[in-house]
Amino acid sequence: MKKILAAVLCLSISYAQDIITFDELYDGVGVMGLSISQKVKSLSGKKVAIDGFMAPPLKAKSNFFVLTKMPAALCPFCSSDTDWSSDIVVVYLKEYQTFVQYNAIIRAEGILEYGSYTDKNSGFVSLLRLREAEFKKL
Secondary structure, three states: OHHHHHHHHHHHHHOOOEEOOHHHOEEEEEOOEEEEOHHHHHHOOOEEEEEEEEOOOOOOOOOEEEEEOOOOOOOOOOOOHHHOOOOEEEEEEOOOOOOOOOOOEEEEEEEEEEEEEEOOOOOOEEEEEEEEEEEEEO
């Protein structure tokens, strides 16, 4: 029985994911713009969770949305990563989900990526994103 309990405990620890907050995304702003934090760099390519609010999507049926630190009644789309706000993360869903109201707090979970990226379908430019993501209301 002890061996089974130990195996279950090890398995649950190995699948534990990291939680990151909006305040941990950047180290600050410099001459070159926002400086990605060491925490983001160390978690890049790993599954993480972040809590926030869903900005109104670009269209009703989409495979991505913008996660914001505070509720946003308008979608904070940017024309380039130089305009990138420090309180948003793009979330690319692994499968379509029903979107929620902009004032409902959610937890998004996915593979963390950083660096400038332009989405081929929408033209949306991001600096931080979650891929293969899903979300749930909290």
